[in-house]
Amino acid sequence: MATTGTVHQTKWWSGGKSPFNLEYGKLMMWYFLMSDAFTFGAFLISYGSIRFSQNFWPDPNVVFNAFPGAGHANLPLAFVSVMTFILIVSSVTMVLAVHAGHKGDKKGVIKWMWWTILGGLAFLGCQAWEWHHLITGEHAVLVDGKIEMIGQTMTGNPWGNIVEDNTALTAALNTTSHETLVHLAHEFPKEGTATSIEALEKMSNAQLSGMVDVAHAHIREKGPVAFGGYFYGITGFHGFHVFSGVIINIVMLIMTQKNVFANRGHYLMIEKAGLYWHFVDLVWVFVFLCFYLI
C-alpha cells in the first residue's frame, strides 16, 4: 500500500480497497435481502399466476372490511391502512436509530430502537387480530344444496359470488342445520319476526326456515380455495420476517445497552439490522398492493 500516495484516481479493483466501498457484513446483508426478495417475489408471482387462472377472484374490499371494535361496520381498507402506517413509521424510527449510531449517540440509538421495536410489535398485534377475525368470522355459504357457516381457512372461504337465486336458497334452508338456521333467523329475520336467540333455539327447523329473509342474507358461494392459502402463506411469511426483525432489534438494543458497540467504536450492526427492517417494510408495500389494493 506504499504507492497510494502517487495514485490520484480511485482504482477500486487494484487491491487494498473494498471494491464496493462497503464492509463485508453489510454487503452480505444486501445479497441476503436480494435472495429474500426473490423468495417473496416467487410467492407473490405464484399468487398472481393462480389468480389469473381463475374465472372468479374475491374482491379484497369485501374480505378486508372489519375494524377492531367497530362490529359489523363495513370499513374497507381502514385497518390495513393503519397497519401500513405503523410499518412506515417504524421504518422512519429505524432510520433515526441508524443515524444516531453514526454519531455514536448511544442514548439516541436506544430511544429509537425502542420505538422501532414497539412499532414491530404493534404491527404483529394487528396481524394477529386480522387473522383471528378472518378465521373465526363465519359467513353464510351455499354448499351442495345447503347453507353452512364458514370462516376463511386454508381449505375454504366464504368469498365466492353472491347467490341471487332466491328459490334455490329457500330450498337449501330445508337441509340446513338447526344451528345455522338459528343464526340466520337471528341475523336476517323477515320483517316483524325478530326474536331472541333463546326463543329461536327452541323452534323447529321448519319454523325457522320460514323466518329467514334469504334475499338480504348476502349468502355467497365458496370462494377459490387458493385465496386462503395464499393469504395466510404470504402474510404469514411476512409476519415471520417482522417477528424475526423484532427479535434482531431487541438483540441490538441489549447489545447497545451493554456498551458492546460503544466499546467497538462503531454502530455498524445497527445499520445491518436497519437494512433488514427496511426490507420488511419494503415487502409489506408489495403484499399490501397484491392482497388489499388490486
Place this chain on the structure above:
Amino acid sequence: MSNHYDPTKDISPSAAYPEVSFHHHSDDAEFKRRVKKTTILLSVITIIELAIGLLIYNIHKGDSPNALLVLMFKGVVCILTIAKAYYIVSVFMHLGDEIRNMIMTIVVPLLLFVWFIIAFIADGNSYKNLRNKYDLHFKETTTPAPHHSAEKPGEKPAEKSGKE
C-alpha cells in the same frame, strides 16, 4: 498489507475497515430534511393508493362498472407502489449513496422479475382460457352466474375485472 482484519479489536470504523472509506452524511440538518421529505412522500403516496382503492370499490358497487377504468386505476396503484419501493430502497436503505458497481450487483439480478412476472401471469391466463375452452364444467361452475346480468346489467364486467 493484507485484507485480513478483526473488527472487534479496532476502535473506529475506519480503523476496523481500512479498505472502506466511509462517506456518511455529516450534515445533520441536511439528513433530517431528507428523512422528513421521504416520510411525507411515502405517506402521501400511501394515502393516494388508499383513495384509489376506495374508488375502485365504489366503481365495483356502481350500476355499470367500467372494467377498463378499474384496470387503469390498478395500473396506477402498481406504479405508485414501485415509486414507494424506490424511495425506501434508495433513501432509507441508502442504496442510492453506494457506489455504482455495488448498486448494479443488486439491481441487475432483480431485472429477472420483468420476465418472471410477464411469463407467469401469461401462463396463468392461458391456463384459464384453455380450461374454459375444454372443461365446460369448470367454466359453468366458476364463472359469475349469468342471471346477475338480468338483474344488474353491470355486475358481470365488474367480477371479471376483479381478477385482473
